[in-house]
Amino acid sequence: xxxxxxxxxxxxxxxxxxxxxxxxxxxxxxxxxxxxxxxxxxxxxxxxxxxxxxxxxxxxxxxxxxxxxxxxxxxxxxxxxxxxxxxxxxxxxxxxxxxxxxxxxxxxxxxxxxxxxxxxxxxxxxxxxxxxxxxxxxxxxxxxxxxxxxxxxxxxxxxxxxxxxxxxxxxxxxxxxxxxxxxxxxxxxxxxxxxxxxxxxxxxxxxxxxxxxxxxxxxxxxxxxxxxxxxxxxxxxxxxxxxxxxxxxxxxxxxxxxxxxxxxxxxxxxxxxxxxxxxxxxxxxxxxxxxxxxxxxxxxxxxxxxxxxxxxxxxxxxxxxx
Numbered sequence: 001x002x003x004x005x006x007x008x009x010x011x012x013x014x015x016x017x018x019x020x021x022x023x024x025x026x027x028x029x030x031x032x033x034x035x036x037x038x039x040x041x042x043x044x045x046x047x048x049x050x051x052x053x054x055x056x057x058x059x060x061x062x063x064x065x066x067x068x069x070x071x072x073x074x075x076x077x078x079x080x081x082x083x084x085x086x087x088x089x090x091x092x093x094x095x096x097x098x099x100x101x102x103x104x105x106x107x108x109x110x111x112x113x114x115x116x117x118x119x120x121x122x123x124x125x126x127x128x129x130x131x132x133x134x135x136x137x138x139x140x141x142x143x144x145x146x147x148x149x150x151x152x153x154x155x156x157x158x159x160x161x162x163x164x165x166x167x168x169x170x171x172x173x174x175x176x177x178x179x180x181x182x183x184x185x186x187x188x189x190x191x192x193x194x195x196x197x198x199x200x201x202x203x204x205x206x207x208x209x210x211x212x213x214x215x216x217x218x219x220x221x222x223x224x225x226x227x228x229x230x231x232x233x234x235x236x237x238x239x240x241x242x243x244x245x246x247x248x249x250x251x252x253x254x255x256x257x258x259x260x261x262x263x264x265x266x267x268x269x270x271x272x273x274x275x276x277x278x279x280x281x282x283x284x285x286x287x288x289x290x291x292x293x294x295x296x297x298x299x300x301x302x303x304x305x306x307x308x309x310x311x312x313x314x315x316x317x318x319x320x321x322x
Contacts, residue, residue: 002222005122019140021229021266027278028155028270034279036219037167037253038113038142042232043222046117047219055209059202060163064193068161071306071315072102076301078317079189082106084154088164088180102131106154109135110288111145114302130190142176147183156188164315166250170294172173173284177298182321190300190318197242197285198312200244207242207251207283215240218253218280225265231260233263240279254283288314 020039027034031267040049053061068075081104087096090110091273108125112118115138118242122136137143158180165173180190207214218240225231238255245252256275262271272278288295292302300318307314 004134004265005119005126006135007119007122008073008135008139011206024225024229025268026264028265028268032279033270033272037281038140039221039224040217041114042110042220043114043116044225045217045220046112046114047163047230048213051213052209052217055213057205057209058311059206060193060195061095063308064161064315065098067097067306067308067313067315068079071304072098073097074306075305075317077102077156079103079191080155082154082250083154084109086147086158087111089161089162090121090136090156096125097128100125100132103245105132107133107135108212109137109147111137111139112242113138113140132307135270144179145183149296156184158184158188158190158192160190160192163193163283165192166195166286167282168284169282172282174297177295177300180195181299184320186320186322188301188320190316190320191256192316193292193315194288194316195283195285196307196311197249197287200246201249202312203244204242204286207253208240208249212240214242214253217251218255221280222255229266231263231265233265237261238278248282249285251281251283252279253283257302278308282305286314291316 023036027036051060058142083103084107085099085105086109088111090112110118110122118136120139122134123315125132126134150298168176171181219238222233222235226233226235237258239258241254241256243252256273256277258270260272260274262269288305295302295318297317299320301321302319305314305316
C-alpha cells in the first residue's frame with residue numbers, strides 16, 4: 001500500500017526569495033505600508049498558527065471542526081465515492097483527518113507555500129493513513145495553478161478551511177474563486193469555511209488572545225525580514241494591533257511602530273513615524289447570502305451550507321457544474 005509522498009516543488013528557493021523581496025518592497029513603498037499575509041507561513045509561522053487555533057478566544061477552528069463533524073455524512077453524500085481531496089493551505093489540524101476518516105477518499109493533494117511545513121504535514125498523513133495516495137505541491141495557490149494529474153480517477157473535492165478566503169478583499173476573493181473554478185474539472189466540488197459577521201467584541205478577542213500567540217505570529221513577519229531579506233530593524237519596536245473595521249466588515253491586523261524609526265529591507269530604507277503601521281492582514285466577515293453571491297459570480301453553484309447554533313461560522317459545499 002502507498003506510504004510515500006509524491007512531492008511537487010513549484011517554488012524553488014531562489015524564486016521564492018526574489019518574489020518575497022519584490023512583494024515586501026512594493027508594500028513598504030505604499031502610502032499605507034503593508035506586507036501580504038501569505039508571508040506569515042514559514043515553518044515557525046505555520047506552527048504559531050496551529051497554536052492560535054488552540055486558544056480559547058479563537059472560535060473559528062473549533063467551530064468549523066464541530067460543523068464538519070456534524071455534517072460529514074451529508075458532505076460524504078455530496079462528494080460521492082473515490083474522492084480526490086485537494087487541500088489549499090495544507091495544515092496539521094484535525095479537520096482534514098475528520099474527512100479522511102469518514103469519507104471515501106482515495107487520494108490527497110496538499111498545497112502550501114511553506115515547504116518544510118507541507119513536507120512534515122503530508123508525511124504525517126502518509127504515515128497515519130497508509131492506504132492513502134498522498135501528493136504535495138509547494139506553491140503559492142494565490143497565483144494561477146495547474147493541478148497535476150496525480151489524483152487518480154477520483155472526483156476532485158477542493159477543501160479550503162479556516163475562513164482563509166477572508167484574507168482576500170472581496171474583489172480578490174472573486175478572482176481567486178474564478179481561478180479555482182477554472183483549475184477544477186467539471187463535476188468537482190469545493191468545501192469552504194467562511195467566517196460570519198458577528199459582535200466586534202467576539203471578533204477582536206479572537207485576534208488578540210490573552211496568551212499573545214497572535215502577537216507572536218504577527219511579529220514573526222518581521223523576524224522573517226531580518227533572516228531572509230537582511231532587514232535592519234528591531235521587531236520588538238513594533239506592537240501588534242487587531243481591530244474590527246465595521247465599514248469594510250473586516251478584522252485588520254497591523255504592526256504599529258512604537259517610535260519614529262528608519263528600517264532597512266533588502267538595502268532600501270523606510271521611515272516610520274511613531275504610531276505608523278504596517279498592515280499585515282485582513283479577515284473579511286460575510287453573511288451567508290453575501291458569500292453565496294460571490295461564489296456564484298465565480299461560477300460555482302451552491303449545494304449546501306451548514307452553520308453552528310450561534311451562527312458564528314459557515315461551511316459551504318459548492319459545485320463546479322460545467
